[in-house]
Amino acid sequence: MTEAIVPPEHHYLNDGYSARSWLLTTDHKRIAVLYLLTITFFFAVGGVAATIIRLELLTPAGDLVQSETYNKLFSIHGIIMVFFFLLPVIPSVLGNFLVPIMIGARDLAFPKLNLASWYVFWIGGLFTLWAVVVGGVDTGWTFYTPFSSVYTNTYVIATAAGVMIAGFSSIFTGLNFIVTIHKMRAPGLTWFRLPLFIWSMYATSVIMVLGTPVLAITLTLLALERLTHVGVFDPKIGGDPLLFQHLFWFYSHPAVYIMVLPAMGVVSELVTCFSRKKIFGYKAIAYSSMAIALFGFLVWGHHMFVSGQSVYAAVVFSMLSFLVALPSAVKVFNWTATLYKGSITFNTPLLYALGFIGLFTIGGLTGLFLATLAADVHLHDTYFVIAHFHYIMVGGTVMAYLGGLHFWWPKITGRMYPEVWARLSAIGIFIGFNLTFFPQYILGLQGMPRRYHVYPEEFQVLNVLSSAGASILAVAYAFPITYLLWSLKYGAIAPANPWNAVGLEWETTSPPPTHNFIEQPVVDHEAYNYAAPAQDSPQPIALESTAS
Amino acid sequence: MTSPTSQASTSHTQSHSATGHLPPVAMQFDDALQQHDACRLGMWLFLSTELMLFGGLFLAYTIFRIAHADVFAEASQHVAPGWATVMTALLLTSSLTMALAVQAVRDGLHRRATVCLLLTMLLGGGFIGIKLHEYHSLYAEHLAPLFGWPFGYSGQQDASLAKMFFVLYFFMTGLHALHMVIGISLLCWIMVAMIRKRDARRWSTAAEMVGLYWHFVDLVWVFLFPLLYLIRPDKWF
Numbered sequence: 163m164t165e166a167i168v169p170p171e172h173h174y175l176n177d178g179y180s181a182r183s184w185l186l187t188t189d190h191k192r193i194a195v196l197y198l199l200t201i202t203f204f205f206a207v208g209g210v211a212a213t214i215i216r217l218e219l220l221t222p223a224g225d226l227v228q229s230e231t232y233n234k235l236f237s238i239h240g241i242i243m244v245f246f247f248l249l250p251v252i253p254s255v256l257g258n259f260l261v262p263i264m265i266g267a268r269d270l271a272f273p274k275l276n277l278a279s280w281y282v283f284w285i286g287g288l289f290t291l292w293a294v295v296v297g298g299v300d301t302g303w304t305f306y307t308p309f310s311s312v313y314t315n316t317y318v319i320a321t322a323a324g325v326m327i328a329g330f331s332s333i334f335t336g337l338n339f340i341v342t343i344h345k346m347r348a349p350g351l352t353w354f355r356l357p358l359f360i361w362s363m364y365a366t367s368v369i370m371v372l373g374t375p376v377l378a379i380t381l382t383l384l385a386l387e388r389l390t391h392v393g394v395f396d397p398k399i400g401g402d403p404l405l406f407q408h409l410f411w412f413y414s415h416p417a418v419y420i421m422v423l424p425a426m427g428v429v430s431e432l433v434t435c436f437s438r439k440k441i442f443g444y445k446a447i448a449y450s451s452m453a454i455a456l457f458g459f460l461v462w463g464h465h466m467f468v469s470g471q472s473v474y475a476a477v478v479f480s481m482l483s484f485l486v487a488l489p490s491a492v493k494v495f496n497w498t499a500t501l502y503k504g505s506i507t508f509n510t511p512l513l514y515a516l517g518f519i520g521l522f523t524i525g526g527l528t529g530l531f532l533a534t535l536a537a538d539v540h541l542h543d544t545y546f547v548i549a550h551f552h553y554i555m556v557g558g559t560v561m562a563y564l565g566g567l568h569f570w571w572p573k574i575t576g577r578m579y580p581e582v583w584a585r586l587s588a589i590g591i592f593i594g595f596n597l598t599f600f601p602q603y604i605l606g607l608q609g610m611p612r613r614y615h616v617y618p619e620e621f622q623v624l625n626v627l628s629s630a631g632a633s634i635l636a637v638a639y640a641f642p643i644t645y646l647l648w649s650l651k652y653g654a655i656a657p658a659n660p661w662n663a664v665g666l667e668w669e670t671t672s673p674p675p676t677h678n679f680i681e682q683p684v685v686d687h688e689a690y691n692y693a694a695p696a697q698d699s700p701q702p703i704a705l706e707s708t709a710s
Numbered sequence: 711m712t713s714p715t716s717q718a719s720t721s722h723t724q725s726h727s728a729t730g731h732l733p734p735v736a737m738q739f740d741d742a743l744q745q746h747d748a749c750r751l752g753m754w755l756f757l758s759t760e761l762m763l764f765g766g767l768f769l770a771y772t773i774f775r776i777a778h779a780d781v782f783a784e785a786s787q788h789v790a791p792g793w794a795t796v797m798t799a800l801l802l803t804s805s806l807t808m809a810l811a812v813q814a815v816r817d818g819l820h821r822r823a824t825v826c827l828l829l830t831m832l833l834g835g836g837f838i839g840i841k842l843h844e845y846h847s848l849y850a851e852h853l854a855p856l857f858g859w860p861f862g863y864s865g866q867q868d869a870s871l872a873k874m875f876f877v878l879y880f881f882m883t884g885l886h887a888l889h890m891v892i893g894i895s896l897l898c899w900i901m902v903a904m905i906r907k908r909d910a911r912r913w914s915t916a917a918e919m920v921g922l923y924w925h926f927v928d929l930v931w932v933f934l935f936p937l938l939y940l941i942r943p944d945k946w947f
């Protein structure tokens with residue numbers, strides 16, 4: 163493998179260069195690349211809003227933007243980041259690329275539906291961007307009624323329509339993954355030989371398929387109330403405002419697991435590869451993914467402890483919320499047990515994975531504070547909540563996404579990224595992230611409410627720290643965008659298996675051919691067969707001979 | 711480009727030959743059986759999303775039905791349970807013809823399949839026709855609170871709450887009718903495609919999937935009918 167590495171002659175990237183060959187492609191790998199570009203764009207849009215928010219919060223006075231503008235800024239930041247970045251990011255980019263390859267299939271079950279999902283995603287995105295450009299929306303990403311349905315004069319319907327349409331792209335993706343994983347696994351690839359990334363994609367897809375339609379109907383009812391002035395959610399004319407919150411969180415709490423379950427799948431792959439050890443407790447991790455998907459549907463009421471729902475309901479929701487912590491903790495223990503006595507190499511993907519484990523643990527444990535009824539009454543709607551979910555979403559999902567993107571970058575593009583720069587930026591992101599969001603826990607405990615752009619002076623030091631951290635974070639995020647683009651032309655040519663990892667995706671060329679494998683792979687062993695240290699590559703089945 | 715497909719499908723040596731003109735097998739599948747199974751699972755998953763979609767709506771309806779029981783009972787006397795009964799009969803019959811159509815397509819009985827599909831479309835069209843008649847008579851009574859149309863409710867109960875019944879009525883039956891229209895379009899597509907290719911079996915999977923969808927839409931109506939029409943029926947037509 164140390165001889166001169168020759169890229170494969172035919173692969174999915176040089177199979178046609180026309181715009182048509184990209185825009186009308188049904189190849190899951192090309193659609194993943196289209197999603198990668200799209201998602202990065204939306205990340206930048208959401209990031210610009212975040213930047214202005216952090217700049218405004220540098221001083222206690224509201225001197226950069228007005229209240230109305232500030233409300234629109236945090237709404238846009240939340241809506242874009244949740245619905246157009248965090249929800250689709252890992253399933254649509256890494257999942258799209260990897261699911262068929264990891265199970266030894268030539269494509270997803272419904273390739274046209276897959277392409278359609280990308281177009282539907284863009285239609286939803288354009289609705290939302292249009293709403294942002296013509297005047298914005300100021301309801302927050304949660305669209306709480308009756309403010310959103312009766313009082314606000316901003317572009318609620320356009321934004322809600324955008325979110326709803328984007329939801330259908332998520333349904334398409336989830337449906338495709340479930341069918342593909344059920345029906346198209348390679349010969350010999352039984353359920354308990356599947357990579358854990360596939361298990362987490364499966365669990366995620368179940369939530370996507372069952373949860374997203376409820377969001378669609380909720381937002382439609384919201385639009386209906388706005389259009390017909392009939393009391394669906396407005397209590398003044400006979401509606402029920404809590405109904406909106408119940409329906410919204412019935413989707414939006416499981417949606418949190420749509421964001422974090424794929425990240426857990428990525429981390430499972432990274433940890434086992436870079437500690438050169440079979441993963442600890444394979445079945446426990448697989449089952450815990452399914453448990454999270456199941457419990458995730460039963461805890462939505464913990465968003466509504468102070469909304470006036472029944473106290474008994476609140477107690478039950480609180481208990482169930484603690485239950486979700488169990489499968490999450492099972493995973494963290496399994497990852498650390500995998501690292502224990504492994505022969506660890508600190509490559510960039512593992513740095514991100516370790517960052518994930520630490521930050522997710524902090525985010526998860528502070529989640530328990532919020533699941534505790536009495537504590538939540540104090541912490542509800544403060545910066546503590548903001549810090550908590552950013553630790554899960556940014557510290558968790560984004561870290562894992564970047565780790566996975568680096569790990570599979572050679573497979574996706576056929577080029578290696580520059581390792582030194584990548585390690586520096588991984589460390590920069592970790593430092594910047596903590597500096598941004600840790601002060602927000604303290605701010606929240608001291609009582610600073612979310613969604614305010616004017617605050618008492620005693621909060622300024624922590625806010626300045628947070629904004630300073632955000633600037634480090636912004637620079638650190640700019641790094642990968644730059645050097646990954648650079649690597650497309652100047653990066654070293656990637657071998658088929660640069661990490662010496664196991665898994666079907668490493669048995670095909672980098673980049674893979676259009677139909678993924680030259681020969682149909684057959685699987686006769688369990689996943690993560692890192693056990694035998696003498697043998698540094700576990701039986702490359704198909705391509706090694708043809709590639710070199 | 712084609713070589714991996716053919717190689718892979720030979721490694722899985724099943725079906726293909728026995729039943730003649732099955733639907734063409736797409737590149738990503740090994741054989742017709744796998745393709746058919748995948749389509750069927752995909753359709754059931756899609757129907758489960760539909761179930762969740764209508765489920766949210768039924769939940770909202772139930773809450774308001776309980777909260778404003780008397781209002782809904784009185785307002786529901788303005789819709790016509792007699793017509794709805796006829797519609798229910800049409801739709802249930804269409805499920806029978808749909809099931810016969812699927813079987814006929816699978817058996818390659820071209821003529822019978824065409825007739826059954828046509829009957830299904832006619833029954834579905836009859837349903838939509840009566841539905842439109844009903845919408846129109848509610849509009850004429852000023853009971854259609856949509857698009858800024860005049861709304862005037864004269865009853866014992868609060869008019870703004872009665873409006874909620876009618877908005878939910880139009881929204882639920884409208885969403886259902888939209889599904890019907892999509893179903894009829896799909897049937898039309900299969901029938902035209904079948905007539906043009908003169909080969910029924912190629913469409914067996916497609917017909918089965920549309921059949922599942924059709925039965926599901928049927929089932930939604932079975933719940934809508936009692937919820938909206940049979941609260942306290944007063945006049946039937």
